[in-house]
Amino acid sequence: MVDTPAQDGPLFDTLVVIGPGLIGASVLHRARRDKTIARKLIAVDINPAFRDRVRELGIADDVTGDAVAAVKDADCVMLCVPVGAMGEVAAAVIPAMKAGAILTDTGSTKVSVIESIRPFLRSDIAYVPAHPMAGTEYSGPDAGFATLFDDRWCLLTPLPDSTSLGSVETVTKLWQLCGARTREMAPEHHDRVCAIVSHLPHLLAFTICGTADDLADQTRSEVLEFAASGFRDFTRIAASDPVMWRDIFLSNREAILEMLARFLEDAQTMARAIRWGDSDYIVDCIERGRRIRRSLLENRQA
């Protein structure tokens, strides 16, 4: 954990969260709880049912469907919508933002999100892309909670032409106040790392559920009945939000396809080793899995 210097008041006067789902609602919960992030919290969602839930949860001072009006006095606007919607939302709100305000996003992919937002940027608005690496299998406002980001990473991928270095520091501070550890990296590098640590595992989990679903009826029902630890873990991963994941797959296409191709080569090699009884190859592959697990546990609790 980074030492956060004491501050007089909250980091922002007004924070606008657009898309208070799992991530956005968790930011609001944290900001509401600690009062160090913003004096005033505004939540924006196009879905009336989500707005009602945010009102009932009491995690924002204002809840509205009008993003353009909401961002007018914001010191910071945080886009928490699916990555495929980032460009459209940015195009709508950036012209309405006040000079000197900060725009940030929480998209799980960075290259395509930056490209979709870049055409609408203004020289008097600082844009700081970020990706809080936290989540659960649940989605929507009710999924949020104040401690979601505690000790999780938030990766920042600031633009080389970032209008002010101060804004990167401010967004870093924001995520540290949310409990996260922060790191800066290039957007391209971010997308490759996330392709292997998050996007490919989700793709495999979705796929194996589909494979099981295609089995003949008797086997299929027994798969559900006898789902063992391996498959059960995969279904938990596969329970995530479909629109969010469709967008991630499409927007991080190149990196995901590269990692998937590598994985498929390795899986084919494993199939061949099983077919021809190559014990050494199989044991070596399993041992590598254990080593990776051990390294993870040494890095931090896994």
Added chain:
Amino acid sequence: MVDTPAQDGPLFDTLVVIGPGLIGASVLHRARRDKTIARKLIAVDINPAFRDRVRELGIADDVTGDAVAAVKDADCVMLCVPVGAMGEVAAAVIPAMKAGAILTDTGSTKVSVIESIRPFLRSDIAYVPAHPMAGTEYSGPDAGFATLFDDRWCLLTPLPDSTSLGSVETVTKLWQLCGARTREMAPEHHDRVCAIVSHLPHLLAFTICGTADDLADQTRSEVLEFAASGFRDFTRIAASDPVMWRDIFLSNREAILEMLARFLEDAQTMARAIRWGDSDYIVDCIERGRRIRRSLLENRQA
């Protein structure tokens, strides 16, 4: 849970567990705790370090490396060794067993285990193959605990030529006393179901760890550092015992290769959908994952 009729004494006088690892030690813990399974517990292991641990854990009355001597007075001999070792151990102990005793095993694959044991069977010994579907990422005697099988399935795959129907009932009772729910099915069917619910997920988890391990150094170290929920779940699956899993892959080869081939087709189709931006296919695939998860949760807590 099945109603277990009250009984006068324990199910067996003497139970011999060969290979007190995660499964075998858990049976011993349960038998020690409840005293309903056997009056006398004998643990056999070829590994002196494991024998020492079993002695220190105090979960057996006798601990020995001599399987042949140990089984002499056993009413039930349970083979808990890796599936690749079942035939060899059966060949050694069956000639030493007393007439009327029961032989059972806990192998995760059934067709090949049955084939490896069948040549050594005697007409006065009942053999009842079983597969308790329970496990953790840990292995060895220290990994065992008395409640491992509570509310988990134990699948029995009795032979059509089973010498006595009574022995199937007895082994069913044994697993119910361990806390498990039991079901009988054909060995071939068992192997197909387990290929998809357990063996394929493990194969994919081992493989993705290898794929990550092959990445260039900087990305590789960041994979470890930023391992997100997806990858982290895979590494937990991949932490299992290498010899056990090598044996499972080799002994359930046909069913695993069939399920893997189906999976690889599906993964290739997903790759194509991502490459060409086929949103409908991607969303449909993700939705199926969610449906499967929901069915699982409806079936029982997942």
